[in-house]
Amino acid sequence: MTAKALILAGYGLNCEEETLHAFNHVGMDGVIRHINDIIENPAELNDYQTLVIPGGFSYGDDTGSGNAFAQKMKLSLWDDLRTFLERDMLMLGVCNGCQIMANLGLIPGSDKAFGVRKIAVTHNLTARYQCRWVDVKANSKTNSPWLAGIKSMHIPVAHGEGRFMMDDKTLKSLKKNGQIALQYVKCHPDESRDRGDINHPDPVLQRDDKKMVLANGQFPYNPNGSLSDIAAITDKTGRILAIMPHPERGMFPWQRDDYHELKDKAQREGKDLPEIADGMALFKNAARYFG
């Protein structure tokens, strides 16, 4: 049986179609459903193994990004959601979905303490919306099935509120439990080409994760001032992933900011570009998890 992924839509979520494309590309059976239809018939959740809240601008970020949509889910779907989470499932929240999951208390959600807000995803320190490509490195301690085999990814962010904030105690426990899934990093350039700027690494599909160092809060590598350069957080089991960057916008080489450099290099070397890029690995992992 093909594993089924439910991708929520409505009230300003807007990345459902490209997210659906990602799941279908890896052979899963993706379905887009309006949140109101799920609220009307919550039993439908039983049909799915993966629940996805895609990116978007639910309720226009009014009252805080992701807040109003999270309140809607909490006030009308909470028990059914809890039941879903108790099954062997995967859950993914990207960007606005990540913000919604933080407001729902699905992360950190340690010890099944779902529903308690301990993490805020708040205004970028630049106080500007940031749409740009970043490099993120997977935490070696993560146990997330979403990130199996992933060392790093070159994918874009696009958000006005992407700064993870929490108290020291929460941060400590996240670190201890390996719940910090991805962190923003700087890539070292290829030394042979002295461009003098680590902002512009050479065009290579897979960057050398050994040369990566944490962004250490430095803009634009860390695009929002996120605490500890955090780009993604999981629950304790790793099955619930809340990620600010957009893997579905970096799943094919032609989507990348350095596509023209990659394509030219491949042409000179007489090679073809691979069909997929970094972001797709995440979705492949979901398909693999359900085997």
Place this chain on the structure above:
Amino acid sequence: MSYRIEILAHEDDGRAKIIEGALSALDKPASVRVVDVYTSDNAAIMDPVLIGSVTNPVTQSSFIRHPCESGNDTIDLKFDWALEIGFLPGVTDNIGHTVEELLELSSSCFPRENGSLKPQEDPRFRGESNKVYSSRLYLITGDLERSDIELLAAQLSNSLIQRASIKTRDEFEADGGMDVIVPNVTLEHEGTTAADDVDLNISDEALIEIGDKGIANADGSRRGPLGMSLLYMKAVQEYFAKTEGRAPKDIELETIAQTWSEHCKHTIFASSIDEIKDGIYKHYIKRATQDIRAARQARLLSPCKRGPVSSPAEDPRLHGESKGGESKNGWNDEIDGDFCLSVFSDNAGGIVFDEDWLITDKVETHNSPSALDPFGGSITGIVGVNRDCMGFGMGAKPVINRYGYCLAPVPASRGQLLFQGKDSENNQHSDIEKVTVPRFEYYRDKNLTTPILSPETIMNGVVAGVEAGGNQSGIPTPQGFAYFDDRYVGKPLVFVGTIGLMPRMINDKLSHEKCANPGDKIMMIGGRVGRDGIHGATFSSVALDEGSPATAVQIGDPITQKKFSDAIIKELRGKSDSNGDSWYSAITDNGAGGLSSSVGEMAEQSGGFHLELEKVPLKYPGMAPWEIWISESQERMTLSVPPKNTDKIIELMARRGVEATVIGTYTDTGRSHITYNGQTIMDMEMDFLHDGLPETPLKTVPIKGGEPEPDILCVPRESGDLSALKKGPRFRGEDSFLDTMLLQMLSRLNICSKEFIATQYDHNVQGSAVLGPIQGPGRLYGETSISRPLLTSPKGVVLSQGLAPRYGDIDCYHMAASALDMAVRNAVAAGVDYNHLALLDNFCWCSSDEPERLYQLKRAAEAIYELAVLYKAPFISGKDSMFNDFKGFDADGQPVKISAPPTLLISSIGVIPNVEQSISPAPKAAGDFIYLLGETRDELGGSEYYDHHGHLGQNVPQVDGEKNAQLYALYSKIARERYIASAIGVGFGGLGVALAKKAIAGQMGMEIDLECLNSDLRADKLLFSESNGRILVTVAPAHKEPFEQSLESFGSYYRIGTVTEEDKLIINNTLDVKLKALEEAYKAPLRDY
């Protein structure tokens, strides 16, 4: 009783940081805390569930009424000043709406949690409004005067739409906090909601007064300008006297004014002008498309099931569909046939994308509102043009947004001296003059109490409006521009465009065709109607002055729109009934003129309508019928629906949180008929309404612009070593004057990077970006974008734009031709299929009642007719805005009129068969050859270089259309072979700037020899001439032979140098500049915005 909750954000809040930054820029260091405030007459907002739902416990704490009485002593709330900014009554409050939804949600779910009350039994709701209003309170600590806070308030708010209240700490404590203000709307004429008769049996003077100032109210005040000339007023007078035999009602007069407005009827483009009897639009714009389509009719591209019905207003000859019956399998990737599907007849233009899909494009302007409320103006503009896309055919899905801003110059980044890099090597340039920006002081009123907004306020506002509108709608914005000229100071131009995507067949019918049938119900879907934007259409047809109405300003609500956009495009559009017919037969958007225009236009198809005005859902009671009818409240679509389907649509929309209402019926009576509570308040002939406006033949008077060509040994504005200049034509080995010139050119506002705009706009959403706005490792702000609107197809949409307003100061013919060539060559450079390229025209003129301006207009239209036909690139959509003039007062109280320069924006949209063949501007490898394609002539008239030296000149760049067409066709073929490694169209700043941009984009050096151009021109002219038709490319040595062979027949290609590993741009004997210096000059000016 009013209630107020206050949510205090933690110290480390991004919004507070921005204000602290703004204050410290004024040398007023302070710390700021942000408090989100919600106010309502409904006690339910005090419900802990609601308060909990709007408070993030990690970063916020909540208080009721105000922080000081909270008793919460853990938060240190020492502050010196409190500044609160909220909306005025009736202004769209999106945050308030969201809290209203949460309020309804938390209350209706209340029973689910404790099993008791149902919402309708809940006493909290009995007879009370659930309106919630948001405002924001800033608690400021620092050594500040009231005047400082007032200045801050002026920066943070706009008195047209917002209120600002200021209190000292003492006042705050004495009053027990800020005042609780609930900005409910109360309309003065509540109850008097009938339609009034307007007596037109009056003198010409009285008719003129009605036309200029509006219909008189009972108290003698006027309702706002109708914008109708005496000629029009007399036509109305005659119609009602002779045909109807009665006085017109106010609503009838308002409707005629709306329908006949320049904004809606485009009377200047339609009227006969000199010897052009069929008018500029038909003679030049539409005829260009007709001629091109006729020439392209070699093969028919679209399947045909029935005759054209998209609009009776459309010239049937333009519908090529009836010219044959080949199946769509006859489709070929190499387009040489007619790819137009629907042009000029619908809300957007539609062309073929591939066998199964079509793409649409539309570019709008929203100038007048943006001068008054830049944010509201531009957000309303962008979500408005999104609706044009949804209102195309059966409704296209918006897939790309674009923008363009023509503004007065803004100051370069705060106080920093340009070129003073950290690198000591760059200090050789530190003596270069700082780009100085004129400061403007103008007022709307004679008493000098209402200054116009500063250029930076306007720029920040319009940038933010499109950011909010585009990002929240989930539509990528990869392409746009900002152009600066002093004369946009009073009337900025704000261009917004949307590209749509739609299957060519929907429910087995051509999707771009639609028809409102007699008997269909009129349905309104989306937001409710308020007094927003009353007189918007007539307002944008007149010059901005003291009397410009404030109600013309409105704020878009992208989320309300997103809800019905998803519901209509993604669900409703595909539904069919048992006969296989779509649930609705036609759709259009509500823009300027509101219902009067959307219902009126659709009723032209059926032949009449009957509207029951009392059924229109309102935001608040008390609106007069004419106000409901012409209100421009945003976020509404009008549908034509067979009666059997209305309930199904209402139900579907309700499940998506969208209101849908039946408000009338389309008829074939030939009458525009409106009743209000059963009483007829409008009953006019459709024909009179749409065709009754009197012809006003226009006459032009030729003028000639320009100044004598300057002696180009001209003096730079302030400083500069001229000794070297005088020695000879090429400054060989003499000096660094051209180094300096190139850096200064790169820092000019029309050339420097606008990356701060691009990164605020989500250009990756929908996963479609192939070539975004930031290009190459060096982050060039690109002029052309490429997107894959279908994840399943390798085809791409190529977009670019062109404009050259300053050339118009010399000759508008060449200004227009240059704009068109720029839009085309940029798209060609990126690899578009030259045979699959269409254009849009946006004329933003000024003083169009002056014969000289009309002459310029005619010349511009003539130019783009000729060039479009040569390029075989049809116009598919266009818009004009004819009175971009500001009338006000200078600092001495003297009247001034500042006219925006005649501006023609040409937007290009084309298809690339496979994005693998696309070409970006950044050079890719050292050792590659650099070629300049096209001729460089002595054409610096109106150039950035001359302007930099304070000159206009005479030799305006012209366009050799035949030669360029040859190059573009060849280039397009070469692009398919992938011989070209990088390319950039040569535009403002000429070859010098294009070389620098490429070096910056690729972070690579270049070595150039200008001798290779075989030209007698001086080096500075070679570098900065803005001759059209040129593309600068790099080619790998391996492709040199086939590349040159392919261009043999064209001839004008020059190998001028090589890409190098060195971090320098070297032009032999002329110039030698480090990459870092180029980059700093290019990026610094607007970096801090």
